[in-house]
Amino acid sequence: MKITNAYVNITSPGRNFVTLKIETDEGIHGLGDGTLNGRELSVASYLTEHVIPCIIGRDPFQTEDIWQYLYRGAYWRRGPVTMAAIAAVDVALWDIKGKALNTPVYNLLGGKSREGILVYAHANGKDIDHALEDVARHKEMGFKAIRVQSGIPGLATTYGISKGPGRYEPAERGLPSEYEWSSELYLRHVSKLFAQVREVFGDELHLLHDCHHRLTPIEAGRLGKELEPFHLFWMEDPTPAELQEGYKIIREHTTTPIAVGEVFNSIWDAHDLIRNQWIDYLRMTLVHGGGFTHLKKAADFADLYHVRTGFHGATDLSPVTMAAALHFDTAIHNFGIQELMPHTDETDAVFPHQYSFKDGLMVPGDAPGLGVELDESLAAKYPYQRAYLPVNRKLDGTLTDW
Ligand code: KDG
Numbered sequence: 165m166k167i168t169n170a171y172v173n174i175t176s177p178g179r180n181f182v183t184l185k186i187e188t189d190e191g192i193h194g195l196g197d198g199t200l201n202g203r204e205l206s207v208a209s210y211l212t213e214h215v216i217p218c219i220i221g222r223d224p225f226q227t228e229d230i231w232q233y234l235y236r237g238a239y240w241r242r243g244p245v246t247m248a249a250i251a252a253v254d255v256a257l258w259d260i261k262g263k264a265l266n267t268p269v270y271n272l273l274g275g276k277s278r279e280g281i282l283v284y285a286h287a288n289g290k291d292i293d294h295a296l297e298d299v300a301r302h303k304e305m306g307f308k309a310i311r312v313q314s315g316i317p318g319l320a321t322t323y324g325i326s327k328g329p330g331r332y333e334p335a336e337r338g339l340p341s342e343y344e345w346s347s348e349l350y351l352r353h354v355s356k357l358f359a360q361v362r363e364v365f366g367d368e369l370h371l372l373h374d375c376h377h378r379l380t381p382i383e384a385g386r387l388g389k390e391l392e393p394f395h396l397f398w399m400e401d402p403t404p405a406e407l408q409e410g411y412k413i414i415r416e417h418t419t420t421p422i423a424v425g426e427v428f429n430s431i432w433d434a435h436d437l438i439r440n441q442w443i444d445y446l447r448m449t450l451v452h453g454g455g456f457t458h459l460k461k462a463a464d465f466a467d468l469y470h471v472r473t474g475f476h477g478a479t480d481l482s483p484v485t486m487a488a489a490l491h492f493d494t495a496i497h498n499f500g501i502q503e504l505m506p507h508t509d510e511t512d513a514v515f516p517h518q519y520s521f522k523d524g525l526m527v528p529g530d531a532p533g534l535g536v537e538l539d540e541s542l543a544a545k546y547p548y549q550r551a552y553l554p555v556n557r558k559l560d561g562t563l564t565d566w
């Protein structure tokens with residue numbers, strides 16, 4: 165089999181998505197996601213200008229060789245744009261392999277290790293009462309694991325909370341908006357939120373929380389310690405992770421499990437975190453971490469150190485990534501949990517898919533390949549619209565991590 169054609173589709177059914185379609189001489193095609201929130205056109209251009217010309221004529225079954233060619237062959241290694249582009253190719257090729265062999269991708273990754281994938285939902289509210297209502301709503305929908313975020317008294321905006329009545333979406337159309345931040349106000353508030361959630365909902369529910377890279381290591385250690393009585397499933401991205409040994413400080417102060425890595429794009433971003441056992445869950449996922457070929461190696465390495473996966477699954481990861489993640493989650497041994505932030509109905513219509521949710525679990529479906537398609541004529545009705553993630557400033561105006 166030979167790759168005969170490949171092209172990028174950009175569509176915005178509620179938010180922007182970059183999808184690579186690879187076609188072959190046997191009439192089989194595959195899809196890969198290359199969406200990088202707020203930087204979508206860079207990946208599209210990297211694919212169109214630099215990657216697609218190099219893969220035409222190759223055998224789509226050679227996923228390892230093509231991965232190495234695109235990674236080592238570029239000379240310039242890693243980085244979110246490069247790795248999202250490589251991921252788009254890699255995931256599309258595994259989709260082709262599955263379709264050609266008439267089997268779901270999870271069978272090519274080791275077969276079923278479980279019957280259903282534990283997923284966590286997002287509950288949020290402008291204050292604790294509204295957050296509690298949203299937890300109740302998600303519990304009613306069947307979720308067994310729920311991430312809880314709430315507005316912080318004294319701050320007009322914060323991560324994870326919708327500004328208006330609509331659902332929360334991290335990227336906003338137009339140029340970046342500015343949010344405000346105070347670690348002091350936040351730290352005063354979070355344990356009150358979780359004390360109430362446990363009081364109202366008891367001990368059964370798995371609870372998660374995302375600090376979204378805003379604390380220093382010692383602040384994160386303090387927060388983790390304060391949250392111990394509420395036994396969280398995890399505390400996510402407590403501090404930026406470029407300085408991996410920062411996590412040693414957090415680990416020394418708390419037994420609250422730590423998840424990190426949604427902005428990682430290679431195992432080298434997490435090597436020290438894993439081998440020193442400073443984290444419990446790795447969030448780097450397929451679209452930003454180089455696809456199945458690299459993530460399988462990263463997950464196998466993490467398994468040796470008792471680190472499990474907890475893949476990023478926000479709305480900026482397209483249904484192609486969600487399908488791919490569910491195949492991966494089904495097959496690997498050290499799966500932990502999968503994030504689920506549902507897409508808009510328009511997005512689900514543009515990407516018809518086989519995966520489904522029931523009683524707190526998801527399944528990828530048994531269609532050959534990934535079980536997700538792109539309706540290109542519907543996609544054409546939603547042209548790209550510029551959108552950015554917000555930026556964050558401390559109360560004195562200093563720019564900080566969002
Ligand atoms: O593109 C950024 C979002 O995906 C991110 O803000 C969402 O932190 C996030 C999460 O945990 O889903």
Ligand code: MG
Pocket residue numbers: 374376400401426
């Ligand atoms: Mg996060």
